[in-house]
Amino acid sequence: MNVARFSIHACKRLYTTKSVTLTVDKFPGYVRHPHFKKQTQQDLTYFESIVGQHGYINNKDEMVPYNTDWMNKFRGQSQLVLMPRTTQQVSAILRYCHDQKLAVVPQGGNTGLVGGSVPVFDEIILNMKNMNRVRSFDSVSGILTADAGCILEVLDNWLAEKGYMMPLDLAAKGSCHIGGNIATNAGGLRLLRYGSLHGTVLGLEVVLANGTVLNNMSTLRKDNTGFDLKQLFIGSEGTIGVITGVSILTPLRSKAVNVALLGLNSFDDVQVAFKKSRVELSEILSAFEFWDIHSFQMYKKHFNHKDVMEKDYPFYILIETSGSNKDHDDQKLTSYLEQMMVNGVAQDGVVAQDQQQMRDLWGIRDGLTEALGKEPAVYKYDISIPVAKIWDCTEDMRHHLKTGGVFGEADSPVINVVAYGHIGDGNVHLNIVTKDLDTRVSDLIEPYLFEWVAKHQGSISAEHGLGVAKNEFLGYSKSPEMIELMKTTKAMLDPKGILNPYKYLPQS
Amino acid sequence: MNVARFSIHACKRLYTTKSVTLTVDKFPGYVRHPHFKKQTQQDLTYFESIVGQHGYINNKDEMVPYNTDWMNKFRGQSQLVLMPRTTQQVSAILRYCHDQKLAVVPQGGNTGLVGGSVPVFDEIILNMKNMNRVRSFDSVSGILTADAGCILEVLDNWLAEKGYMMPLDLAAKGSCHIGGNIATNAGGLRLLRYGSLHGTVLGLEVVLANGTVLNNMSTLRKDNTGFDLKQLFIGSEGTIGVITGVSILTPLRSKAVNVALLGLNSFDDVQVAFKKSRVELSEILSAFEFWDIHSFQMYKKHFNHKDVMEKDYPFYILIETSGSNKDHDDQKLTSYLEQMMVNGVAQDGVVAQDQQQMRDLWGIRDGLTEALGKEPAVYKYDISIPVAKIWDCTEDMRHHLKTGGVFGEADSPVINVVAYGHIGDGNVHLNIVTKDLDTRVSDLIEPYLFEWVAKHQGSISAEHGLGVAKNEFLGYSKSPEMIELMKTTKAMLDPKGILNPYKYLPQS
Missing domain, CATH: 3.30.465.10 (Uridine Diphospho-n-acetylenolpyruvylglucosamine Reductase; domain 3)
Incomplete structure (x- = not known):
């Protein structure tokens, strides 16, 4: 695993504490469904007949990495990991679990951020790593x-x-x-x-x-x-x-890649730069990321950063181009950057001259979340809203926390509010950094933020999913009719509810 | 309607005859579902209360264009067209139809090719043209x-x-x-x-x-x-x-567009040209169409064509690029075309110099199906298969019809087999042109072709859909488990089966 690039922007109610509590202790509302059978020796004998003696793990210690997510935020209590090698084995396992009412958690690389890939109770883990051809x-x-x-x-x-x-x-x-x-x-x-x-x-x-x-x-x-x-x-x-x-x-690999970093004075300028990049860089534009000064300060606080610009700016954008002709791409990018500077949209900027510089510039973006991980506590949100609203949402949250009396003074519990994300996708990662977990803060954030997002037709999960962390808040992004149809769909395809129970859809 | 560009590549069992038979006479296996209510004056009174007196048509003559598809191939017997103006009106109409078990055909521009947008029996037509904001x-x-x-x-x-x-x-x-x-x-x-x-x-x-x-x-x-x-x-x-x-x-409109036509000696060359275009034209490639000499001869037979190359070639490709910088695109295209010529992949080629020449080159591609429409009878298929198999499929069909004794002699019923389509999408339109409708020919084509397509993991409908024309042949492209789940999905969402009955899924 390439840890250096592992972005740890997490989700609701996940904090940077290092203790591993059982998921059921963290979410005490969950109760094991009594209709699920508890696994027996007979079940194990059957499963061994399917996957062979090397196709499963039931040693408690060896099971820890499968029972726990990579951030150590969620921990289940499964007693069995099955690692099938073929589709037929997966089919035989599920047919049996369905007949026996044994609950199952499908598990891939277990790199999710919302607890979706680890069990809540004693669900059997169906790990797919042996199907790798x-x-x-x-x-x-x-x-x-x-x-x-x-x-x-x-x-x-x-x-x-x-x-x-x-x-x-x-x-x-x-x-x-x-x-x-x-x-x-x-x-x-x-x-x-x-x-x-x-x-x-x-x-x-x-x-x-x-x-x-x-x-x-x-x-x-x-x-x-x-x-x-x-x-x-x-x-x-x-x-x-x-x-x-x-x-x-799969697309063809690009022969030419460029990376540029710009400093800007306002979010309006960020939007102008984005809109213009779609016109000028058009078919070669492959990334348009942004972060605010508060994110950057957090990054510089925790990492040994060598400034690439003479001063700080309220906003930064990272632009990547990928195309089939280096000369053409350089020309397009140069022309775009000149326009941004001449028109006063960007205040300063750098273009990576080699692979190392590209990695360094991407390193700031990738390091933002790592930096936040070094703070005492962070309330993290991954929301999708129309581009024009991204900054309003952030500003409004700052204002809301200030008027709520938890942000802005030396002794305030909130250290800072920082925002960064994928402008091109209308996806912002909003982080409220605090001195400790504090219900005064969390009560001000929720449901205020969810209501704000819902009011602007946004989504409370842009790319991280629902898992156990957000499923109860689905109603802020989807109508009752949609949720009802989701439940009907679930019932149609998994009538006994054995697949990844307790998650995704509201349990109530 | 821009008739000149209207591509009439059609589907199974659709011929170029001009007579309009009722769909139920063409497909005598269909029987009106007895559980659907027949429309009454009371129903009409209700519908008028929803859409108003100008929101429906029930005059038989005025209804003809709604009861008939644009190719005059399918004709239903509806007695009512409803033209709601709002989502709420659509909702009220469907709620009533659901309660009363009145069957409904949703209808858009009625430009489909498989009879999906016209009724089979007396289904009420729900035309959407008044919802146009x-x-x-x-x-x-x-x-x-x-x-x-x-x-x-x-x-x-x-x-x-x-x-x-x-x-x-x-x-x-x-x-x-x-x-x-x-x-x-x-x-x-x-x-x-x-x-x-x-x-x-x-x-x-x-x-x-x-x-x-x-x-x-x-x-x-x-x-x-x-x-x-x-x-x-x-x-x-x-x-x-x-x-x-x-x-x-929606994507940004391209500032620069180029169109080129090349003549090639073999389908292998077509594939080389396509693969190379993905590398060299890459992000600016916007179309890669092909046709064979038989298609082109058919085109020239029916249209006054001024040759743009000195001689004919077994294959033609039409390439379009769309990008943000005309100079860059011209350079990329010129370089690509030079490589194609120097390496002997293409034998000859032209690049449009202005908008009119672009339209002329596209006109050949668009005119192929119109030309076929002027032949006495055509068996038409729209299939999706891996690119490498496109020509095998066509050659195999020619061979099959020859060995079957219906093609290759002056008195054979088959005039020609012609193929063209979207190489980039692995989508070929295969047409068997005949002197008349002839069961000797159709029995040789079907189910032979469907089996051929199924054997190569292809699809019997790439882009035209199923409608009433292909629904009974779904089994050639989808497994029994998939079809079963489709039926369950239909039952979940439309338990009374009032929406577009008799179509899409196999009725048996």
Whole structure:
């Protein structure tokens, strides 16, 4: 796992404390469903007959990394990890669990941020890491098929040799599985350019709760024969089926990449710069990230940063271009940057001259969340709102906390409010840094922020998912009719509710 | 309607005859479901109270264009067209129809090719043309929201003034509705560049069969809060809900466009040219179409064509680039074309020098299907297969028809087999031109071709949909488990089956 690039922007009610409490202690409202059977020796004997003696773990110590998420925020109490090697094994396992009413948690690289990939109680963990073969690749169309347990970076490196790349990139790429990426509809750094997985995923092989194998492994860009059912599983967080195979459209690797960092005076300027970049950089624009001065100060507080500009600015944007012709891209970028400077939109800026400088500039963006992790406590939110509202939301939260008497004085519990994120996707990571966990602060934030986001037709989870952390707040982003239909869909596909229980949808 | 650009590549069992037979006479297996109520005067009185006296048509003559598809291939027997103006009216209509068991056909621009938008029996037609307002546009993100009944070209022109464009383009754009495009998951000419509607559609407002309004009109690029239910309606052909509103991500209009036509000796060369175009033209490549010499001869037979190359070639490709910098694009294209010529991949080629020449080159591609329409009879297929198999499929069909004794001699019933389509999407339009409808020919084609497509993991409907024309053949593209789940989904969302009955899914 490439820890240095591992972005730890987390989610609601996750703090930077290092203690590992059981999830059920952290969320005391959860009660184990009494209709789920408790695992027996007979069950284990059956499972061993399916996956073999090396295909499972039931030693308590060895199970810790599977029972706990990577941030040590969520911990379950499972007594069994199954690691099937084939789709048929997954099918046999689920058919049995369905018959026996044994609850199951599908698990990929376990790099999620909302507790979706670890058990809450004693659910059996179905870890996909042994399903890790590339199945096929069409070098004319760029269509890759692979097992769901393939690690994203492994696939990306495999494709690199053929001149292609995965259409998504995220900090957890060294650990996360492509199946998990799809099950959580991962966003990441390439979404601006290559679009969402709903467009790039062409086919899926899914095992349903009752063991039925749904073979929808199309390798076609176009197929209008019936409901596009695979779409339901993209972003379903393992609650209606287990993804075992993936067919995905991969783009050609870019021959030329540029990275630039600009300092700006206002969020209006950030928006002007973004809009102009879409016109001038257009087809070569591959990332447009921003952070505010408060984020940058936090970064500089914790890391040994060598300033690349003469002074600080209220806002920063990081722009990346990816194209097929270095000269053309340089010309476009230079022309764009000149316009930004001449028109006073940007106050200062630098362009990376080599690979190391590119890594350094990206390093600031990647380091923001790590810096926050070094503060005593942070309330973290991942929200999606129209671009124009991103800064209003942040400013409003600062004002709200000040008038609420918890921010702005030396002895205030709130240290700072910092914001950064993906401008191109209308996705901001809003962090309230505090001296300690404090209900005076959290009561001011929630439900105030959720209501603010709902009022502006935003989403309370842009890219991190729902898991156990946000499922009860779904009503702020989705209408009662939508939630009702989600529940009906869940009941249709998993009538006994054995797949990833206690999560995703509101339990009440 | 821009008739000149109206591509009439059709589908199975659609011939170029001009007589309009009732659909039920053409497909005698269909029987009106006895559980559907027959419309009464009381029903009409209720509907008038909802849509007003100008919101419906029940005059038999005036109803002809609504009862008949644009190709005059399908004709239903509806006695009522309702033209609601608001989502609430659609909701009230469907709630009533659901209560009363009145069957309904949602209808957009009625430009489909598989009979999906006209009734089979006496279903009430719910025409969306009066819901035609743009609702909002965000000029920073390019996100447009609009009523479902907006005409595609109207939206495209509206966006042009703002420097944006619709992410899809098709020959029927002058008539088709954006709601219909989404309900049929239209592909078209921009898919290679901007991807499918599953990626670009951000939100939908849908009225379910029972009148429930499902508000999922997100204007966010990222939203991971629950199942992405809107995806189910994309390509559902009006069978599970009526799309009333649309939120879609629109790209910026390209400042520079180039069009080139090349002549090649083999399909292998076509594939080399395509693969190379992805590397060299990369981010500016916006179309890569092909046709064979037989298509071109058919075109020249029916149109007054002025040759742009000195001789004919077995294959032609039409390449379009769209970018933000004319000089850069010209350089890339020139370099690519030089490589194609120097390496002997292309034998000859021309590049359009102005808008008129661009239209002329596109005119050949658009005219192919019109030319076929002038032949006595054509068996038409729209299939999706891996690019490498496109020509095998065509060659195999020629061979199969020759060995079957119906092609190759002066007195053979088959005049020619012609193929053209979207190489970039692996989508070929295969046409068997005959002297007359002939069961000797059709029995040789079917199910032979469907089996061939299924064997190569292809799709029997790449972009045209299922409608009444292909629904019984779904099994060639989808597994029994998939079809079963489709039926369960239909039952979940439309338990009384009132929405677009007799179509889409196999009736048996």
